[in-house]
Amino acid sequence: MNCDVCKQKTATVFLTQILEGKMQKVNLCDACSKEKGVTDPKGFALADLLLGLGASEEMERSGTGVRCSHCGFSQADFKKTGRFGCSQCYDVFSEGLEAMLKGMHKGTTHVGKVPPRLLKARLREEELKKLQRELRKAVTDEKYETAAELRDRIRQLEMGAV
Amino acid sequence: MALHNILVESGEWLTGDGPQSHIVISSRVRLARNLRNFPFPGWAKKSDRIAVLECVKPQVEGLTEMSDAYSAYSQDLSALEKQVLVERHLISREHAAKGVGSAVVMNRKQTLSVMINEEDHLRIQGIRSGLQLRNVFKLVDKVDTALGDKLDLAFHPQYGFLTACPTNVGTGMRASAMMHLPALVLSEQINQVIQAVNKVSLAVRGLYGEGTEALGNLFQISNQATLGEKEDEILMRLNKVIEQILQHEVNARASLLQKRPVLLMDNIGRAFGILRHAHSMASKEALNLLSCLKLGVDLGFFPEEHRLLVDQLFMETQPAHLQKSSQQKLQAEERDTLRADIVRTKLAKFPKPDSKKAIERGESEQKEKGKNGGEE
DSSP states (O other): OBOTTTSSSBOOEEEEEEETTEEEEEEEOHHHHHHTTTTSGGGSOHHHHHHHHHHHHHHHHSOTTOBOTTTOOBHHHHHHHSSOSSTTHHHHTOTTHHHHHHHHSSOSSOOSOOOHHHHHHHHHHHHHHHHHHHHHHHHHTTOHHHHHHHHHHHHHHHHHHO | OOHHHHHTSOOHHHHOOSTTTTTEEEEEEEEEEOBTTSOOTTTSOHHHHHHHHHHHHHHHHTSGGGTTOEEEEGGGSOHHHHHHHHHTTSSOHHHHTOOTTOEEEEOTTSSEEEEESSSSSEEEEEEEESSOHHHHHHHHHHHHHHHHHHSOBOEETTTEEOOSSGGGTBTOEEEEEEEEOHHHHHTTOHHHHHHHHHHTTEEEEBTTBTTOOOGGGEEEEEEOOOSSSOHHHHHHHHHHHHHHHHHHHHHHHHHHHHHOHHHHHHHHHHHHHHHHHOSOOOHHHHHHHHHHHHHHHHHTSSOGGGHHHHHHHHHHTSHHHHHHHHTSOOOHHHHHHHHHHHHHHHTTTOOOOOHHHHHHHHHHHHHHHHHHHHHO
16 A cells, blocks of 8 residues: 555555544555654644545545536546645535535634725625615605716716726 | 845844744744636646736735835746745745746845745745734735735635635635744653644644754744634634743743753753864754754853854754855755854854853742742
């Protein structure tokens, strides 16, 4: 059996971890086990090493043969590299992704920084929707002067969006 | 500005004047970012990588933080220059292996560097002396916001900032501190500390990151998870653990001085002897011995005014720095000879370790501590 990391030398160190009822196995050669610091199994962050390996198996089980239409990336490529091809891959390979992320991170939903530009865009969109609602109401109520004002403001906002 | 002009000055983090910098050598934060419409660098065609580079590089160079920047395409840097940048932690080992399609932009103070087309399109990194993760984060956060205004970044409503490797997704943030922990190593407590740190899902790594050895008793503590936790929370958690490790190291030093002074004197004395008299020295050996010398300065075995010299030797004895200063490529054996020569010369006036002074200082500190403890 070959080492899971270098894929060349014969594996001499075998690690098994059972986490939330799921078993994951890693086989390492002498050199790679030393490099990864597997001298003391207790002190070794197994998860760190497992991320790429366990994750790819997880992904493989969910829908094989899918390719990202945007960049041509496939499941097999992920298994090989542990990396995605492009930002669209996160949606293309979304099945199984959640379970994989759960094993790596504190949660599966981002709660940190949102780019201020996106935040602004989001606020503008909400503002637009609000104005359009008011406009419809103004038209139904036959308040044409208000409606004209609202229409101008909507136009201004939309112009800003370009 | 030429690379040479930047590298003659040592980076800010090497001058060692940040908070707690005797033990926390440096604080580093990096953010991984990508453009929405291009494949990640590892999967992109060369033409795509170049397109990303030409789009991103001018924006990075235009940042106010980069007004005195040095900027270079990867193919224009020699292997030696790249290695020097790796040794200064300004680029990663992975980035050093890149050629056409990648670049690096860094400021003159060497506190900020942006790698273009490493594993991700953008790796924004800040590094400062001592324990000041929050300040470093503020710097990279500002740069990230400025770049985000200009570039169409890949951001997912659920997963946050998208990265080539799913281990970085979300905040895209990896924060780390490099710690010098000789007393925890000497007193054989380091494995316990590493285990405890791993348990709270933080990582401990060697000098040059993932998969590298802990040379010179230097350890990097960093966050593992990047998703499901706010940047602030990650930094706070990390900071807390670093402060605890710091305290453990301080305690281990005090306890060694008090209970095992011979072990300490022997290690520091041997390091001093070998460094002063060796004629061939590998960089590994140099790092480990310099670590003992540094501990000696911290504990008062050597006068404080020699600190900077020891800190500088840490960097100057690294393989690429050594070759850079000698202006030529050297074989390993020649390097070892040159390294020993430099160390001997620089340490020629270094005083002998003063054990008595260090032990007295340790005792008075213990008394002081006891007194203060009693008053509280």
